[in-house]
Amino acid sequence: MTDDYEHYEAVVVGAGPGGAAAAATLAQNGVETLVLERGVESGSKNVSGGLIYAEESAPYTIDGLFPNFRTEASERPVTEYYLHNVAGRKVKTIDLTDLHEHDTMWSDAVLRRHMDSWLEDRVHEVTRETGGGLLTGVRVDGLLREAGEIVGVTCEELDPIKADAIIAADGVNSELARDAGLMDWEDPEEWFQGVKAIVDMPEGAVAERFGVADDEGVAHLFSGDLFEGVRGGGFLYTNDDSLSIGTVFHLDSLVAEEAEPHELLDALLTHPLLDQWLQGEYEELEYGAKLVPDSKKAAHPSPHRGRLMLVGDAAGQMQAQGPIIKGMNHAVSAGALAAEAFSEAQTRDRPAEAGQRYETKLRDEGVMKKLRPTPYKIASAVGENDAVASMTDSLVDSSLGKLGIKAADRLGLLGRSFNSPFVMSVMPDTRTPYVTAPTAIAEALGTPVRAENDVEPPDLADRIGDLTYDVGDPHIELQDNSYEASGAAVAACPVSAKDFGGGCYRDETVKTNGHEEHLVSLDTQPCVECGTCAIVADTEWEHPAGGKGVEFKQG
Amino acid sequence: MHTLVLTKGVPDFREGQVSFDEDGHLERGKTPTVMNPNDKHALEAALQTKVRHGGTVSLMSMGPPGYKEVLQEGMADVYADDLYLLSDREMGAADTWATSITLSTGIDHLDDEPDIVFAGFKTADGETGHTGPQTCWCQDWPIVTHVVALDIDEEERTLRAKRLVEGDVEEIETVEAPLPCFVVADPEFEPTYRKADHRLRHKDLRAETQERAENFEDHLEVYDQEELNLDPDFIGLDGSPTIVAGVDPIPKAPSEREATMVDPGDEAGMASVFEELEPYAEAD
Numbered sequence: 001m002t003d004d005y006e007h008y009e010a011v012v013v014g015a016g017p018g019g020a021a022a023a024a025t026l027a028q029n030g031v032e033t034l035v036l037e038r039g040v041e042s043g044s045k046n047v048s049g050g051l052i053y054a055e056e057s058a059p060y061t062i063d064g065l066f067p068n069f070r071t072e073a074s075e076r077p078v079t080e081y082y083l084h085n086v087a088g089r090k091v092k093t094i095d096l097t098d099l100h101e102h103d104t105m106w107s108d109a110v111l112r113r114h115m116d117s118w119l120e121d122r123v124h125e126v127t128r129e130t131g132g133g134l135l136t137g138v139r140v141d142g143l144l145r146e147a148g149e150i151v152g153v154t155c156e157e158l159d160p161i162k163a164d165a166i167i168a169a170d171g172v173n174s175e176l177a178r179d180a181g182l183m184d185w186e187d188p189e190e191w192f193q194g195v196k197a198i199v200d201m202p203e204g205a206v207a208e209r210f211g212v213a214d215d216e217g218v219a220h221l222f223s224g225d226l227f228e229g230v231r232g233g234g235f236l237y238t239n240d241d242s243l244s245i246g247t248v249f250h251l252d253s254l255v256a257e258e259a260e261p262h263e264l265l266d267a268l269l270t271h272p273l274l275d276q277w278l279q280g281e282y283e284e285l286e287y288g289a290k291l292v293p294d295s296k297k298a299a300h301p302s303p304h305r306g307r308l309m310l311v312g313d314a315a316g317q318m319q320a321q322g323p324i325i326k327g328m329n330h331a332v333s334a335g336a337l338a339a340e341a342f343s344e345a346q347t348r349d350r351p352a353e354a355g356q357r358y359e360t361k362l363r364d365e366g367v368m369k370k371l372r373p374t375p376y377k378i379a380s381a382v383g384e385n386d387a388v389a390s391m392t393d394s395l396v397d398s399s400l401g402k403l404g405i406k407a408a409d410r411l412g413l414l415g416r417s418f419n420s421p422f423v424m425s426v427m428p429d430t431r432t433p434y435v436t437a438p439t440a441i442a443e444a445l446g447t448p449v450r451a452e453n454d455v456e457p458p459d460l461a462d463r464i465g466d467l468t469y470d471v472g473d474p475h476i477e478l479q480d481n482s483y484e485a486s487g488a489a490v491a492a493c494p495v496s497a498k499d500f501g502g503g504c505y506r507d508e509t510v511k512t513n514g515h516e517e518h519l520v521s522l523d524t525q526p527c528v529e530c531g532t533c534a535i536v537a538d539t540e541w542e543h544p545a546g547g548k549g550v551e552f553k554q555g
Numbered sequence: 556m557h558t559l560v561l562t563k564g565v566p567d568f569r570e571g572q573v574s575f576d577e578d579g580h581l582e583r584g585k586t587p588t589v590m591n592p593n594d595k596h597a598l599e600a601a602l603q604t605k606v607r608h609g610g611t612v613s614l615m616s617m618g619p620p621g622y623k624e625v626l627q628e629g630m631a632d633v634y635a636d637d638l639y640l641l642s643d644r645e646m647g648a649a650d651t652w653a654t655s656i657t658l659s660t661g662i663d664h665l666d667d668e669p670d671i672v673f674a675g676f677k678t679a680d681g682e683t684g685h686t687g688p689q690t691c692w693c694q695d696w697p698i699v700t701h702v703v704a705l706d707i708d709e710e711e712r713t714l715r716a717k718r719l720v721e722g723d724v725e726e727i728e729t730v731e732a733p734l735p736c737f738v739v740a741d742p743e744f745e746p747t748y749r750k751a752d753h754r755l756r757h758k759d760l761r762a763e764t765q766e767r768a769e770n771f772e773d774h775l776e777v778y779d780q781e782e783l784n785l786d787p788d789f790i791g792l793d794g795s796p797t798i799v800a801g802v803d804p805i806p807k808a809p810s811e812r813e814a815t816m817v818d819p820g821d822e823a824g825m826a827s828v829f830e831e832l833e834p835y836a837e838a839d
Contacts, residue, residue, distance in 0.1 A: 034751050036751075124758075135754050158749055158754070159750060
């Protein structure tokens with residue numbers, strides 16, 4: 001009997017920026033709103049690269065919804081933005097501040113535990129006034145249906161709850177989006193994987209080593225030949241008293257190259273270029289990882305079904321515009337638009353129209369156009385064609401290509417094209433922009449770095465050992481343990497590695513009845529809940545129970 | 556629903572807090588007093604009752620004036636609307652019998668009779684487990700002990716409790732009792748909140764109680780012997796039939812292993828450690 005179940009006008013699942021924006025907007029419109037967050041505290045399950053944008057063209061910004069956000073919840077603003085093209089020791093740096101500032105009201109580095117827990121308090125306060133509120137430690141594990149229609153949510157820790165609107169802001173591995181059949185974990189091409197280290201800085205070191213004032217900060221990006229040919233790049237953002245240093249790679253490329261994400265991160269951390277900022281000192285506060293949807297391919301064009309609306313990563317709303325990655329700002333816009341859509345539909349006594357209204361708003365407010373740009377569709381059809389891609393790659397790498405690079409640099413074309421939002425939005429997902437071109441640019445124009453960087457990042461065992469876990473029941477089940485089906489996870493999982501026995505995935509050779517079998521075994525204890533193995537291995541993937549699993553202190 | 560929780564201040568026996576003299580006697584002056592750890596479960600049960608049914612939670616203790624802080628701790632750590640301390644020199648050195656009489660009189664003195672009185676399962680210092688049941692006997696109420704889960708039917712004025720049989724976690728029986736009733740919460744007691752509304756109220760109450768605990772004295776009433784109109788012959792040392800014949804320290808278990816302390820900075824010492832270990836190290 002579902003009549004005894006609790007009912008709220010709106011249930012928001014997940015209290016990251018998308019969920020917070022949705023909940024605050026619902027509450028402002030007087031909608032009784034319950035927010036359910038599975039972490040022990042908001043932010044304890046969240047990792048992000050670390051930059052949040054407020055776009056001039058966006059319908060909503062996080063500081064518009066949450067006054068004092070910038071002074072109380074974020075780290076340093078990004079006032080300078082550089083791309084380093086790397087070939088061995090040679091580096092050619094291009095100033096991308098113009099591209100970064102395009103359509104940007106402001107952009108701040110953030111650490112998610114601090115940011116999201118700050119949002120949590122504000123969201124609880126405003127939603128409590130509507131008769132709802134925010135609860136942590138509650139994992140929503142599915143949709144409640146009546147006669148096939150979505151009418152609410154089911155939870156591990158609570159009895160089922162009915163709602164007139166369900167806003168799923170439950171992140172990149174949204175179980176609700178998958179329950180509704182709107183998203184899947186099928187194609188590695190649709191995803192990036194990011195890993196990140198938060199590096200402690202002595203007091204005053206950020207200002208001194210980066211040459212910035214207290215209210216200034218820098219973003220440095222890295223691409224070229226330092227990542228074993230895997231398509232992707234690295235980043236370094238300055239926080240108040242720490243650095244966020246990470247790498248982001250196309251998941252299909254990671255799998256194809258059988259690269260170890262933590263080793264690629266180490267390749268960046270130990271590159272001589274970083275010596276000027278690390279200066280031989282290295283104290284890693286936290287290692288984290290996250291799956292990142294590529295909105296160009298993964299953003300759902302119609303992210304709703306019945307009473308359910310998806311926002312943020314749950315809907316694949318993560319825009320990679322060349323080197324610039326924008327996710328949280330779109331989650332904020334989408335969350336607030338979904339809330340707006342429901343309030344309007346409810347006022348007109350037609351709550352069932354909320355989803356369609358949300359979709360229209362995403363389109364009319366220009367959000368969908370940024371997430372799935374039309375020019376990319378055309379350019380990628382040509383640029384990602386195998387024959388064309390290989391020809392372009394060879395051309396850039398040729399002596400003719402390098403001559404062209406030098407000419408382009410002299411004419412100022414190189415800097416201009418990197419700073420063009422259009423060029424960046426149509427960049428094809430091939431080796432050329434990530435690896436070949438940056439390497440060729442560095443070889444043609446770069447200056448060798450003379451410094452030695454002798455920092456020693458911790459090994460994987462120490463990185464896992466330093467994380468906080470409240471281990472519950474295993475939450476991932478290996479469906480097919482053959483190496484062919486699930487072996488890719490051994491390297492691609494950010495807390496596993498070949499020849500490392502302490503990670504999630506291990507490969508082993510078992511001798512049975514005279515023949516050898518190459519198998520994969522799984523232990524979910526060190527899991528950082530990134531979702532990589534849901535895509536690259538054959539698993540039954542779920543989040544751990546509320547409050548269980550990894551707890552990020554930095555995020 | 557008015558619930559009352561009985562608590563006691565006990566020495567903080569946690570390592571690093573507790574202090575013993577050379578003869579193994581507890582150094583009371585050097586050891587802080589805290590709320591009896593088992594009473595936390597009783598407070599959790601009272602809070603669950605308030606979350607589900609509304610009403611007030613009172614917290615009562617008998618002890619010296621310093622026990623005010625013990626009551627404050629209960630208010631801050633779990634929950635309490637108001638605090639009652641039964642405190643008077645005449646009540647000093649009471650055994651469990653005299654304490655029960657005093658507490659029972661304290662309960663009678665409340666403006667609003669409780670529907671349920673909760674107690675924790677024995678104190679960390681006395682370990683008798685007598686005071687709760689004896690206080691209940693004075694009240695002539697039913698008692699349910701070793702409770703691990705609790706449901707209340709307000710209309711029928713009954714409670715239904717799951718209790719461990721003989722303190723055995725393997726065997727659980729469900730019992731029903733009329734209100735008012737005395738309930739002893741087992742350390743295995745787990746409050747359950749399966750409704751979002753209950754969790755939200757729990758969160759509100761936890762925030763409120765912490766704020767209230769900062770000015771706990773505004774919510775505290777102290778009853779002395781005169782206020783309670785207690786006959787001095789029935790309370791304190793004079794009212795205590797227990798005679799302590801003597802106290803023997805619990806002998807330390809004999810050590811079966813020999814230990815040698817080596818400073819890691821002492822090279823020669825460390826070398827001998829490695830020498831000792833060598834035969835046990837597996838060489839490939």
